[in-house]
Amino acid sequence: MATTVAAEAKFDLTLTEEQQLVQRTAREWSRDRLLPIAAEIDEQGAVPRALVREMGQLGFMGIDVPERWGGAGLDMVSYVLVMEEVNRACAxxxxxLGSHVSLATAPLARYGTDAQKERSLIRLAKGEWLGCFxxxxxxxxxxxxxxxxxxxxDGEAWVLNGTKNFITNGAFADLTVVFAQADPEKRHKGIVAFAVEKGAPGFTVGKLEKKLGIRGSDTAQLHFTDVRVPDDQRLGAVGEGFAVALWTLDGGRIGIAAQAVGIARACLEDSLAYAKERHAFGQRIADFQAIQAKLADMATEIDAARLLVWRAASMRDRGERHSAAAATAKLFASDVAVRAARECVQIFGGYGYLQDYPAERHYRDAKITEIYEGTSEIMQLVIAKEMLGDASA
Amino acid sequence: MKLLVCVKQTPDSTVRVKVAGDGRSIDASQITWAISPYDEYAVELALERKDADPSTTVAVVTVGPTRSRDALRQALAMGCDEAILVTGAAAESLDGLAVARALAKVVEEAKPALVLCGRQASDDDQGLVGQALAETLGWPHVSTITKFRPADAGPAGSVDGIDVWREVEGGHEVWRTSGPVVLTVQKSEKEPRYPSLPGIMKAKKKEIPEKDASSLGVDAGGAKLEIVKMEPPPARGGGKIVKDGDMKQTAAELVRLLREEAKIL
Incomplete structure (x- = not known):
């Protein structure tokens, strides 16, 4: 009979010395440079380019890219540590950062040829170029x-046509990892991936979406009208595009799960600070058990979500199958983030509903983690498929 | 030019320190450790010099328990070239003078052109080690500096000595020193850099040689100072809000309280 017990964890929760230093750099940078302007980023609807450059200089933009290709040569666990800290300050x-690292540098590092890496990956890893998917x-x-x-x-090139939607970083990206159907009869096996550079004739940015949350990040529509792409900008084999997308999204989901943990942590930490400060009925609201129960539940759920994220990241680092682990982490962590945001607004009370306090922003930011890079319902399908697949084997 | 920066690992400034059960030390169980802030400025100043002149090498040294290795690793990740850890049982309980003596041995061996220290450590705030080190070495020292650079090159392009900036009331002084010198640092022009991720990976590959404090002729019994007692500051009493009466009466009452109760007028 099939068992549903998780695979042996095989990971040590002690972070290595480098991972601890990475976490510290990310935490201090996010606290000093990002947190003070997070509300402004949300209000203005733009992440300053200077901040993206700083992330490049610190090595965040090429964190898991090998040193040979301009990256820091760290691992996925380090990446999720950075993602948690950055998102704790500003989602x-x-x-x-997440779209650039998980969705653009990662497929290029894995499926790119040396020539492609020489041309694009080095610039992406150093943060000189911004990537999108x-x-x-x-x-x-x-x-x-x-x-x-x-x-x-068409000869030594391909001609791309179509429209892509909801593209994070799409308006400013220097390199776009794009997917197109080359052989519709083969369905997903006909899909091809390309790394298309900004400025290719016929490749234009359409409307920018107005969003509920993560308003500082741009979400664009991209149009491809008879865009000629040389065959040497093809990523992976012909027909391998869908596999490239799935492998990329497995990593992306771990990143988004880490983002959810970061947002949930912001909810908890802001709630804690407020609960200790705000008085009602002659005492701090932190002294009421109803508030304590909320804080304790948030802390417990965040801890559990973080462990799932770390496990998925360490499985990817070891080259193990991790689709279900990544889906589990994202499904759970995004749910935790949405719930934490709801409780955060509730603890702040009326002030939680105002833009003057961070709770309102967290509430809007958290929701997207249940949608992008695979909705919660798709995560459930991935998890179920793995179980059912095993059971029938 | 070879620079040597002396650092101390102290509780991170965000940590709330508690007195331990023995009443004469701090409870180290829940502490995040970091490079003492003034020492971090010293590291930054040294690295800025290296940025300006890549032939500069920056070594960093600490005297302390084995956990101090993390502070050195951080300094390497910021961009220092090498690190030396002076540790061992004897290094656990040294006072400032004994630390300075241990550092003097390291300086004699490393032969740097100048030594940078933070002006004081953030834990005990004694501000002793830099000056004591200069005295032990027989070197001059300039304290609480904010900037240094090789003195303006003469007509032949030669570098003679080091110009040093100190903040003083309403401006700054510039001192010129010749030969080796110990500088204690007030702050750097820029905030200390964050260790970059590639820097962290480079630091990982570097060995941190360990010296036993007792092999430097320093022994624990040599401490001239002993901490007898530590106590937290008294808890702050609740404030008083003066609100009865009109503005004139409130002001009069406030003055009376400041004079008679608080005794500060």
Whole structure:
């Protein structure tokens, strides 16, 4: 009979000396440089380019890229540590970083040729270039395989046509990892991935979306009209595009799960500070058991979510199958973030509903973690498929 | 030019320190340790010199328990070239003078052109080690500096001595020193840099040689100072709000309280 007991954890919760230093740099930088302007980033709807450059100088933008290709040569665990800290301060900046690292540098590092890495990965890893990932379309989100964007072979090049939707970093990205259908009869096995550079004729940025949360990060529509892409900008084999997308999203989901932990932590830490300060009925509201129960539940759930994130990251680092572990981490952590944000607003009371306090921003920011890079419902499918697959084997 | 920076690992400034059960030390169980802030400024100043002149090498040294290695690793990750840890049983209970003597041995061996220390450590605030080190070495020292650079090159382009900036009331003084010198640092122009991730990976590959404090001729019995007692500051009493009466009466009452109760007028 199949067992549903999780695979042996095989990970040590003690962070290595480097991981601790990475966490410290990320924590201090986020606290000093990011947190003080997080509300402004949200209000203005833009993450300053200077901040992105700073993240490049600190090595965040190429954290898990090998040193040979301009990166810091760290691992996925280090990446989730950085993601938690950055997102604890500002989820908009967090998603700029996460999309760049998980969705652009990662597929290039894994599927790119040496020539492609020489040309693009080094600049991405140093933060000189910003990357983005273009899979979703107006009529296909979760059902990515039904994409309508097409890639037609023409001599030594491909001709791309179609529209991509909800593209984080899309308006400013120097390099776009884009997916198109080359052979519709083969469904997902006909999809090809490309690394297209900014400025390619026919490649334009369409409207920018107005969003509920993570308002500092830009979300753009991208149009491809007879865009000629040389074959040497193809990422992976012909027909391998869908596999590239899935592998990339497995990593992206771990990053978003770490973002959710960061947002949830912001909710908890802001709630703690407020509960100790605010008085009602002659005592601090932190002295009421109803508030204590909320704080304790938030802390417990955040801890559990973080452990799932670390496990998924360490499995990816070891090269093990981690699709279900990544989905589990994202499903749970995003739920934790949304709940923590709700409790945070509740603890702040009326002030939680005002833009003058951070609770309101957390409430808007948290929701997206249940949607992008695979909705919670898709996460459930991934997890169930793994169990059912094992059971029938 | 070779620079040597002396650092101390102290509780991180965000940590709330508690007195331990023995009443004469701090409870170290829940403490996050960091490079003492003034020492971090000293590291930053040294690294700024290295930025300006890449032929500069920056070594960093600490005397303390084995956990102090983390402070050295952080300094390496910020960009220092090498690190030396002076530790061992004898290093656990040294006073400032004994630390200065141990550092003097390291200086004699490393032969730096100048030595930088923070002006004081953030834990005991004694502000002793820099000056004591200069005295032990027989070197001059300039304290609480904010900037230094090789003195303006003469016509032949030669560098003669080091110019040192100190903040004073309403401006700053510039001192010129010749030969080796100990500088204690007030602050750096820029905030100390964050260790970059590539810097952290480079630091990982560096060995941190360990010297036993007793091999430097320093022994624990040599401490001239002993901490007899530590006590937290008294808890602050509640404030008093003066609100009865009109503004004139309130002001009069406030003055009376400041004079008679608080005794500060």
């Amino acid at each position: 908009s900046t967090g998603v700029v 273009a899979l979703s379309e107006p009529a296909s989100g979760s059902d990515a395989a039904s994409m309508r964007a097409t890639a037609r072979r």
